[in-house]
Amino acid sequence: MRDSKSRIVLDTWVFLDASKSSKALLNQVRVGTLEVLVSAVTFAEIYSLLYRRVSQKDIERFRRNMERLDLRDVPVSKEIAEKGGRYKAKYGFSIADGIILATAVTVHAKILVTGDPDLEKIVEVRVASPEKTIGELGLTR
Amino acid sequence: MKPTAKGRLYTLLRNLDSDFHKGLLVSSHLFYSLWDGLVTKQTEIIRVDSKGRISIPRALREHLNLNQGVELEISENKGTIVLAPLAENPVDTIFDVLSRALPEGKTATEILHELRAEWDQDLDKEASRD
Numbered sequence: 583m584r585d586s587k588s589r590i591v592l593d594t595w596v597f598l599d600a601s602k603s604s605k606a607l608l609n610q611v612r613v614g615t616l617e618v619l620v621s622a623v624t625f626a627e628i629y630s631l632l633y634r635r636v637s638q639k640d641i642e643r644f645r646r647n648m649e650r651l652d653l654r655d656v657p658v659s660k661e662i663a664e665k666g667g668r669y670k671a672k673y674g675f676s677i678a679d680g681i682i683l684a685t686a687v688t689v690h691a692k693i694l695v696t697g698d699p700d701l702e703k704i705v706e707v708r709v710a711s712p713e714k715t716i717g718e719l720g721l722t723r
Numbered sequence: 724m725k726p727t728a729k730g731r732l733y734t735l736l737r738n739l740d741s742d743f744h745k746g747l748l749v750s751s752h753l754f755y756s757l758w759d760g761l762v763t764k765q766t767e768i769i770r771v772d773s774k775g776r777i778s779i780p781r782a783l784r785e786h787l788n789l790n791q792g793v794e795l796e797i798s799e800n801k802g803t804i805v806l807a808p809l810a811e812n813p814v815d816t817i818f819d820v821l822s823r824a825l826p827e828g829k830t831a832t833e834i835l836h837e838l839r840a841e842w843d844q845d846l847d848k849e850a851s852r853d
Contacts, residue, residue, distance in 0.1 A: 595835050597817070598835055599831035609812075627838055632820070634824065644821070647811070650794065650813040651813055651814070676839035698832055699832065
């Protein structure tokens with residue numbers, strides 16, 4: 583396993599943002615430069631969007647290609663759920679935000695990658711956009 | 724050794740004494756020669772090792788330009804294993820499929836906030852029922 587220096591957690595935001603930086607970051611995952619973790623909540627959010635508007639065939643195609651990226655999914659354990667509830671109460675953001683922040687804190691992520699301004703105020707873990715993450719980790723585009 | 728289907732056909736035709744059957748013999752010989760040529764050019768026997776691995780013969784790798792790191796998609800079709808080079812970049816495909824699922828004209832932040840507001844609305848509804 584890589585050390586925690588290169589371990590990052592991706593917020594759902596990264597998958598909703600089709601910018602060059604988000605794509606470049608996910609391409610880094612593909613070549614194995616980073617250890618990238620994704621909360622089960624993110625998968626639920628993404629699939630809730632896909633199942634509303636996309637055919638089953640495309641969902642299969644999406645799933646197959648996500649598996650090729652070798653992302654590590656992090657289930658919502660009791661520890662993460664409790665922390666998530668605490669962060670929701672502390673910051674007043676959504677339960678999903680709380681769980682994703684709790685995931686990043688629990689796995690000792692170096693960066694929680696998101697472009698969501700709601701998460702900029704948190705102090706428990708470093709938060710950065712995909713572009714800043716690429717710069718801070720010295721990754722090539 | 725047990726005679727093959729091809730051997731049995733040749734013997735049968737040889738034993739029949741007519742020009743028609745001799746013609747059949749020549750035709751079948753030509754057919755099998757062509758078939759053997761095609762099969763020997765395209766088929767090679769490989770063995771699965773103890774870990775389930777196989778090696779793609781070098782000539783085939785070079786012919787299809789399968790260099791180290793090339794990803795292949797493996798599937799099964801009526802008892803035949805199909806290995807196909809993956810042409811698509813997974814990241815491009817992921818964003819391509821997602822782009823069709825996302826509401827048009829909205830930023831990632833707007834979509835995310837709507838999605839997360841749904842969670843909390845559902846939780847609020849549950850709470851108000853109690």
